[in-house]
Amino acid sequence: MRSLTDTIIFTFCVASFIIGVHQTMVHGIAFSYFIFMISLSLLFLFRYRKVAAKEKEAKAKAQAQKHKPKRKR
Numbered sequence: 001m002r003s004l005t006d007t008i009i010f011t012f013c014v015a016s017f018i019i020g021v022h023q024t025m026v027h028g029i030a031f032s033y034f035i036f037m038i039s040l041s042l043l044f045l046f047r048y049r050k051v052a053a054k055e056k057e058a059k060a061k062a063q064a065q066k067h068k069p070k071r072k073r
Contacts, residue, residue: 010046016039016042020032020035
C-alpha cells in the first residue's frame with residue numbers, strides 16, 4: 001500500500017518533469033537542466049522508498065512465519 005508521502009513525491013516528480021519540458025521548449029535545455037535533475041532525484045527517492053517498503057514487508061512476513069507456533073499432531 002502506498003503512503004501519502006510516496007504519492008506526493010511521485011506527483012512532484014511528474015509535475016517537475018512537465019515543467020522541465022515546458023521550460024525546454026521556451027528557453028532551451030540549458031535553462032531547464034536543473035528541473036530535470038530535480039525530477040530524476042524525486043524519481044530515485046520514490047523508487048528507493050518503494051523497494052525499502054517491500055524489503056521491510058518481506059522481513060516482517062519472515063519474522064511472523066518464524067514465530068508462528070507449530071501444530072501438535
